[in-house]
Amino acid sequence: MSATVDVKTLVIDGENVSARAGQTILEVAKENGIEIPTLCHLDGLTDVGACRLCMVEIKGLNKLLPACVATVEEGMEVTTKSERLLKHRRTILEMLFAERNHICSVCVANGNCELQALAQSQGVTHVRLPYRNPELTVDASHERFTADHNRCILCTRCVRVCAEVEGAHVWDLMGRGIDTMIISDLHENWGSSSCTRCGKCVQACPTGALFDKSKIGADQPKNPDFLPYLNMMREAQ
Amino acid sequence: MNIEELEQIAESVWLENDKFDQEINVCMGTGCLSQHSDQLKDALAKAVTASGKNAFVRRTGCMGLCAAGPLVLVDPDEILYQHVNASHAEAVVASLGAEPVKELQCDLREHFDQQVHVVLENSGHIDPERIDDYIARDGYLALVTALTEMKPQDVIKQITESGLRGRGGGGYPTGLKWGTVAKAGGDVKYVICNGDEGDPGAFMDRSVLESDPQRVLEGMAIAAYAVGASKGYVYVRAEYPLAVSRLTACLRDARRRGLLGNNICNTPFNFDVEIRLGAGAFVCGEETALIASIEGRRGMPKPRPPYPAVSGLWGRPTLINNVETFANIAPILRKGAKWFASQGTEKSKGTKVFALTGKITNTGLVEVPMGITLRKIIEGIGGGVPDGHKFKAVQTGGPSGGCIPEEHLDIEVSYESLIQAGSMMGSGGMIVMDDTSCMVNVARFFIEFCMTESCGKCIPCRAGTAQMYTLLTRICTGAGTMDDLNLLVDLCGTIKETSLCGLGQTAPNPVLSTLRYFKNEYIEHIMHKRCPAGVCNMKAALAAEHGLEVLA
Numbered sequence: 072m073s074a075t076v077d078v079k080t081l082v083i084d085g086e087n088v089s090a091r092a093g094q095t096i097l098e099v100a101k102e103n104g105i106e107i108p109t110l111c112h113l114d115g116l117t118d119v120g121a122c123r124l125c126m127v128e129i130k131g132l133n134k135l136l137p138a139c140v141a142t143v144e145e146g147m148e149v150t151t152k153s154e155r156l157l158k159h160r161r162t163i164l165e166m167l168f169a170e171r172n173h174i175c176s177v178c179v180a181n182g183n184c185e186l187q188a189l190a191q192s193q194g195v196t197h198v199r200l201p202y203r204n205p206e207l208t209v210d211a212s213h214e215r216f217t218a219d220h221n222r223c224i225l226c227t228r229c230v231r232v233c234a235e236v237e238g239a240h241v242w243d244l245m246g247r248g249i250d251t252m253i254i255s256d257l258h259e260n261w262g263s264s265s266c267t268r269c270g271k272c273v274q275a276c277p278t279g280a281l282f283d284k285s286k287i288g289a290d291q292p293k294n295p296d297f298l299p300y301l302n303m304m305r306e307a308q
Numbered sequence: 309m310n311i312e313e314l315e316q317i318a319e320s321v322w323l324e325n326d327k328f329d330q331e332i333n334v335c336m337g338t339g340c341l342s343q344h345s346d347q348l349k350d351a352l353a354k355a356v357t358a359s360g361k362n363a364f365v366r367r368t369g370c371m372g373l374c375a376a377g378p379l380v381l382v383d384p385d386e387i388l389y390q391h392v393n394a395s396h397a398e399a400v401v402a403s404l405g406a407e408p409v410k411e412l413q414c415d416l417r418e419h420f421d422q423q424v425h426v427v428l429e430n431s432g433h434i435d436p437e438r439i440d441d442y443i444a445r446d447g448y449l450a451l452v453t454a455l456t457e458m459k460p461q462d463v464i465k466q467i468t469e470s471g472l473r474g475r476g477g478g479g480y481p482t483g484l485k486w487g488t489v490a491k492a493g494g495d496v497k498y499v500i501c502n503g504d505e506g507d508p509g510a511f512m513d514r515s516v517l518e519s520d521p522q523r524v525l526e527g528m529a530i531a532a533y534a535v536g537a538s539k540g541y542v543y544v545r546a547e548y549p550l551a552v553s554r555l556t557a558c559l560r561d562a563r564r565r566g567l568l569g570n571n572i573c574n575t576p577f578n579f580d581v582e583i584r585l586g587a588g589a590f591v592c593g594e595e596t597a598l599i600a601s602i603e604g605r606r607g608m609p610k611p612r613p614p615y616p617a618v619s620g621l622w623g624r625p626t627l628i629n630n631v632e633t634f635a636n637i638a639p640i641l642r643k644g645a646k647w648f649a650s651q652g653t654e655k656s657k658g659t660k661v662f663a664l665t666g667k668i669t670n671t672g673l674v675e676v677p678m679g680i681t682l683r684k685i686i687e688g689i690g691g692g693v694p695d696g697h698k699f700k701a702v703q704t705g706g707p708s709g710g711c712i713p714e715e716h717l718d719i720e721v722s723y724e725s726l727i728q729a730g731s732m733m734g735s736g737g738m739i740v741m742d743d744t745s746c747m748v749n750v751a752r753f754f755i756e757f758c759m760t761e762s763c764g765k766c767i768p769c770r771a772g773t774a775q776m777y778t779l780l781t782r783i784c785t786g787a788g789t790m791d792d793l794n795l796l797v798d799l800c801g802t803i804k805e806t807s808l809c810g811l812g813q814t815a816p817n818p819v820l821s822t823l824r825y826f827k828n829e830y831i832e833h834i835m836h837k838r839c840p841a842g843v844c845n846m847k848a849a850l851a852a853e854h855g856l857e858v859l860a
Contacts, residue, residue, distance in 0.1 A: 126805075249773075
């Protein structure tokens with residue numbers, strides 16, 4: 072690798088920042104203490120650009136770009152907070168709350184949930200959309216963990232962490248559109264699947280969809296911070 | 309293979325054809341086949357043998373006027389018969405060389421005269437499974453000329469100068485796309501033909517693949533030469549079995565003739581094509597999802613960039629064009645970029661194939677020059693709305709497009725003007741609606757389509773379209789409120805601006821365009837619990853309002 076680094080300078084929310092070429096807007100914003108809301112992004116996993124919460128405005132560009140996959144360019148002027156963006160973010164969060172059965176008061180992740188935290192930080196005070204109230208299953212067949220599909224937001228973090236980091240690829244998607252479901256193996260019970268019981272998916276899950284059976288309520292904080300460290304150590308080997 | 313050999317083949321075909329006094333062309337596209345045109349062809353062949361006349365019965369592809377099928381065209385007299393079945397065979401054969409059968413004759417000058425056939429020039433005239441028939445009509449001339457006399461960059465220059473734009477709907481300049489792939493590094497590149505036509509009411513690609521598949525293969529081979537690819541894929545829906553079987557036969561013939569394979573025309577150029585079947589997901593028409601599907605993965609779109617032109621199939625630079633785009637390539641090289649650019653409008657050149665369906669007299673496939681007005685297509689070529697009904701709107705661009713009302717029928721057909729009118733060119737479906745169609749219900753139909761076809765990856769498209777469908781259902785059943793309508797408009801904005809791929813970004817179009825032109829119908833549904841077209845059933849809502857029990 073050459074010693075010279077290709078540096079790009081850009082403006083994020085009025086702040087002059089510099090970045091290495093190839094970095095995403097999200098990375099650069101984070102480095103500079105600018106927070107962009109995300110759900111499907113998790114440090115240490117590849118980005119899929121699916122939750123659309125990190126959409127940002129670029130000056131001179133009519134369409135919005137997802138900050139997690141859009142790379143920086145010289146002279147870019149990025150806005151991460153605006154009335155338009157906030158409105159879209161709130162609507163997307165509302166869509167999530169109305170899509171499945173998210174009832175915080177009875178959820179194991181209450182207080183430790185990224186969806187809940189985002190709703191608070193983005194000012195979602197109520198849901199205008201009609202609740203869909205789908206009838207979904209809870210898979211408690213695993214000896215250590217439970218998968219509650221009512222709380223799943225289909226961010227596919229579990230799918231990615233299992234395939235990319237653990238290398239087991241137990242989780243994947245089934246069906247399409249509103250009927251999409253996370254499944255283990257070829258739609259078997261989690262307990263009888265090829266799961267290695269590593270628990271990475273539980274830590275990666277942003278909501279209470281995947282949780283540890285041995286813990287309840289407030290003692291269920293998730294710690295996915297080990298992923299970038301794990302990746303780094305593996306690369307170092 | 310060289311030009312002399314092509315000419316020899318062509319000549320032998322012409323000599324063969326000259327032996328006969330008449331040629332009886334029987335349309336064997338999917339539409340006519342569904343009305344047993346295969347039996348008709350057998351009956352005609354039998355009748356010819358019995359009568360001892362010197363005529364040749366040929367199977368051809370789509371002749372365009374699907375509403376009047378099965379169609380039979382007698383050459384060289386150019387007599388077109390409609391609604392022919394096996395029982396008419398003897399009468400048709402008996403009339404050869406004499407007076408045509410009056411009661412079967414189809415005289416629709418207006419339908420055919422306003423069309424310009426470039427893509428469809430061979431459709432209905434050649435046997436789609438005989439490569440020699442194609443060669444006899446200048447087929448593969450463009451490929452052989454390009455390989456032997458042109459440099460790849462000259463080919464790209466020609467395509468760029470022609471002004472051809474992607475016929476799959478987006479309208480991206482084809483020459484520019486080719487140039488990007490040609491410039492991309494790496495020795496392995498791919499060419500993909502997108503035949504995953506999924507819009508409701510669209511069958512242009514199917515017809516081209518069924519009627520003139522060699523033309524698409526030739527276009528792909530030229531593209532491969534221009535961008536430096538040696539492997540191609542035709543991604544076609546498994547729902548098009550006839551197109552698949554004809555393509556398979558054509559691939560075999562082209563390989564036998566040395567027009568596919570290694571060292572084509574004794575040049576270092578190698579190119580072969582494989583067919584990949586789609587399993588019927590609409591979203592696989594989106595290029596990144598299509599690539600995922602070819603790779604054997606779940607058909608889900610990826611954020612772009614990187615564009616497939618840089619990193620596509622298996623991470624290699626990949627050129628993806630629509631069936632109709634590839635079908636335009638050979639004529640451009642044969643007749644020149646100037647000739648192509650002389651047709652159409654300032655920014656939209658050439659012709660466009662449309663599938664006319666819905667409440668229209670002449671249902672079928674038409675090819676018109678860009679710039680023609682919608683009114684000419686619908687009232688002239690299409691023959692207008694049948695049964696004395698009144699025209700209400702035309703839906704173009706499939707689920708991504710919108711409904712254009714009567715007052716905008718005089719806009720010219722081009723990529724820009726259709727977008728301005730709140731719709732889009734799309735791949736070329738045109739669904740005509742009359743006063744018996746409820747526009748709210750139409751919007752609901754298309755949103756339901758988008759909802760079930762959404763891949764489920766991004767939230768706005770997955771959950772948003774489902775919410776829109778719920779709200780539209782409420783309005784259609786009389787349970788809707790003005791708040792619901794406002795919420796619907798709000799959702800449209802978010803889905804349009806934040807969705808990952810084209811499916812989601814354009815999904816709100818049917819709602820937005822009907823709201824733009826037919827808002828009164830929405831208001832009628834909500835405020836007066838009344839469906840102006842009499843389509844939506846609001847009995848339940850009305851009864852609930854009056855505290856009555858619903859009977860049946």
